[in-house]
Amino acid sequence: MPKKLSNALTPLAVKNAKPGRHADGGGLHLLVKESGARSWVYRFMLNGKSRDVGLGPAGTGGISLSHARDARDALRLKVKAGIDPIEERQREANEALAASQAAQVAGMTFRAVAEAHIAANEGSWRNDKHRQQWRNTLATYAYPVMGDLPVADIGTAHVLKILEPIWQDKPETASRVRGRIEIVLDAAKARGYRVGENPARWRGHIGQILPARARLTRGHHKALPYGEIPGFVESLRKRAAMAASALEFVILTATRTSEVLSGTWAEVDLERGVWTIPAARMKAGKEHRVPLTSRATDILKESKLAESEWLFTGDRGGKLSGMAMNMLLRRMGTDVTVHGFRSGFRDWAAESTAYSHEVCEMALAHVIGNKAEAAYRRGDLFEKRRRLMTDWAAYCASPLRADSNVIAIRSADLTP
Structure with missing residues (x-):
């Protein structure tokens, strides 16, 4: 029977050992690689299986021989007690990771998740206004209440504290804020920062507490009756402001x-x-070609004299302000909206022409509601839309009275 080794190695032997495995006794081994790298390994038997567990580097700057023996002795006691050092080490590593992740989640605030979500997704959003609205609404309404709270701790009470003060007075804003909070909390759950139901979810949750959007006042864009548009355009053309040209x-x-x-x-x-x-x-996220009538082209040629990249420039050289046309309408003594003129155009096209529904809807860049028709529709009816817009321009420049009963119908465009 071979003699059991006990403290077979010396510090000098550790230093000069050649590549290979060198036993010290009691399961302690020195491993030396061809590169000269040295490490300590403890080999043990548990449940009939032999396993190796690393103790760390050996040699200069590593674990000394005496410390390696102490580590071996400590592990031998655990093995005698039926504890697998490798499984114990893995369990401790898992617990440390879980503790680290828990600490990370505890420190992950709603603001941090929201900003990360915006940064990751704003490139796919349609315009700068939409990006700015996301930031502004959250900064104004959500952050003061729960911006610095751990996202894992946010509940229904926090959401209601934000929404209830503005739900009746600012329904559109409140609805958007709720939707954006819901999206941020869903993103937090997907990243593992929170669990459970979304406290900002409308259906089956917030919708059971706050009144439905259908009960809230939104209204439509107020429009000028199309019969009054020629007179309005005539008045508009008498103004030299850039806003007047843009509005026309x-x-x-x-x-x-x-x-x-x-x-x-x-x-x-x-x-x-x-x-x-x-x-x-x-x-609609789809390219739209707009036919320019003679008058529309003339407006652009006049505007181009400003030497800017924008079709219509403001006083400071940038693009015209979004409020410029609204303020112009107020100065002209009317409370209609700029968007309302699209309604006037649609009413005129439906009641005063024989252009097909599809042509009129495409002129407004509306999405075709019928999915089957949309799948087969390849063109954009551009030439028919050009004729429609030419007739519209002629109507806008016509001397018809606002109370005129004359209706112009183009018989040449009865086909869709």
Whole structure:
């Protein structure tokens, strides 16, 4: 029977040992690699299985021989007690990781999660206004209440504290704030920062506490009756302000305010009479070609004298302010909205022309509601829309009285 080793190694032997495994006794081994790297290993038997557990580096700057023997002796006692040192080490590592993650979650605030979500997703949002609204609404309403709270601790009471003061007076804002809080909390749950139900969820939760949106007042964009638009345009043309030119352009193209104010010369082909609005700036997320009538083209040519990248410039050289046209309407003594002129155009097209529903809807860049039809619709009916917008421009410039009963119908455009 071979003699059991006991303290077979010496510090000098550890220093000069060649590559290989060198036993010291009691399960302690010195491992030396071809590179010269040295480490201590304790080999033990438990439940009929032999296993190795590393103790650390050996040699200069590492664990000394005497300390390696002390570590071996401590582990031998655990093995005799039926404890697997490897499993114990893994369990301790898991517990440390869990504690670290718990500390991280405890320190993860609603503000931090919200800002991270905005940074990760704002590139896919349509415009700067939408990005700014996200930040502004959360900073104004959510952060003062729960911005610095751990996102894991946010509950229904916090959400209601934000929403209840503004739910009746600012329904649109309140609805958007609730939706954005819900999205942030969903993102936090997906990242493992919180568990359980979303306290900002509407259906089956907040909707059981606050009145439904259908009961809240929103209203429609107030529009000028289309019969009064020619007279309004005539009055508009007497004003030399850039806002007046921009507003007339909005009316003639039946486009949205944001589409016009953010329009650039790179999008316009004056020679062909086409303005191509990129998908990123369209509400439906789809590129929209706008046919430019003679009058719309003349407005742009006059505007281009300002030498700016924008179609319509403000007093400071940047793009025209979003309030410029609204203030102009107030000065003209009317309470209609700029967006309302799209309604006037649609009413005129429906009641005073025979253009098809599809042509009129495409002129407004509305999405085709019928999915089957949308799947087969490949073109944008551009030439028919050009004729429609030419007729609209002619109507806007017509001397018809506001109470006129004359209705112009183009028989040549009865087909869709």
